[in-house]
Amino acid sequence: MKLRQILSAAIISLTMMSATAFSQTKVIAHRGFWKCDGSAQNSIASLRKAAEAKVYGSEFDVQLTSDGVAIVNHDGSINGLVICKTPFSQLKDISLSNGEKISTLEEYLIEGKKHKKLKLILEIKSHPTKEMETQVTKEVVDLVKKHKMKKQVEYISFSPYICQELHRITPKSKIASLASEYDPDMVKNELKVSGVDYQYGLLKKNPNWLSQCRKNKLSVNVWTVNNPKDIEEYIKMGVDFITTDEPLKALELSK
Numbered sequence: 001m002k003l004r005q006i007l008s009a010a011i012i013s014l015t016m017m018s019a020t021a022f023s024q025t026k027v028i029a030h031r032g033f034w035k036c037d038g039s040a041q042n043s044i045a046s047l048r049k050a051a052e053a054k055v056y057g058s059e060f061d062v063q064l065t066s067d068g069v070a071i072v073n074h075d076g077s078i079n080g081l082v083i084c085k086t087p088f089s090q091l092k093d094i095s096l097s098n099g100e101k102i103s104t105l106e107e108y109l110i111e112g113k114k115h116k117k118l119k120l121i122l123e124i125k126s127h128p129t130k131e132m133e134t135q136v137t138k139e140v141v142d143l144v145k146k147h148k149m150k151k152q153v154e155y156i157s158f159s160p161y162i163c164q165e166l167h168r169i170t171p172k173s174k175i176a177s178l179a180s181e182y183d184p185d186m187v188k189n190e191l192k193v194s195g196v197d198y199q200y201g202l203l204k205k206n207p208n209w210l211s212q213c214r215k216n217k218l219s220v221n222v223w224t225v226n227n228p229k230d231i232e233e234y235i236k237m238g239v240d241f242i243t244t245d246e247p248l249k250a251l252e253l254s255k
């Protein structure tokens with residue numbers, strides 16, 4: 001009888017532990033929450049909508065203009081103008097699909113600061129030269145420091161060099177590598193950052209990477225998971241974060 005009681009207690013606590021593990025997956029809105037009225041990818045509205053949706057974080061992309069202004073945009077060019085070769089004065093009046101002008105990083109941070117519970121998942125895009133990558137990383141970290149937002153901002157980048165630079169100049173910040181060519185051991189040993197942010201199929205192709213991440217104490221984020229079945233699968237897998245264009249659906253499934 002006693003053994004039976006012990007066994008059922010163990011089963012109950014194991015079930016609770018796994019339920020807790022599943023509920024720990026947090027949702028990040030990819031390029032903000034933009035699939036709703038009045039919003040657009042990487043717009044200030046998408047940041048506000050992500051805060052209203054009460055997701056863990058809102059992701060956005062940052063790159064530098066030719067005269068060193070950090071702006072928020074995904075593609076390397078807008079209306080045929082290559083951002084890193086174009087001064088800000090020629091880009092500032094370009095409208096997003098919701099009518100907003102393109103934002104500077106500073107404008108984005110000022111808005112983000114109003115939503116204290118929302119983490120800003122700041123992707124620094126790869127730039128053509130090491131010099132530009134050094135410059136954009138410094139500019140971004142300086143702006144975050146200026147607005148006293150170190151705890152609210154978490155960094156991601158595809159560029160191994162930018163990850164290393166971030167670790168060098170802001171070692172206590174959360175930094176995750178997006179680079180698919182870096183397995184979890186390489187991320188830990190060579191980049192020395194705190195997490196990985198993998199395209200979700202990569203974890204399926206490399207089933208041992210999740211445990212490798214756990215062993216290395218790396219946080220695990222997957223992108224861009226939009227299909228409800230996939231979202232459920234990664235929640236069950238126990239990843240820490242899901243980056244998605246469907247934040248409401250992911251929130252519902254994560255509960």
Ligand code: MG
Binds near residue numbers: 031059060061123
């Ligand atoms: Mg991005």
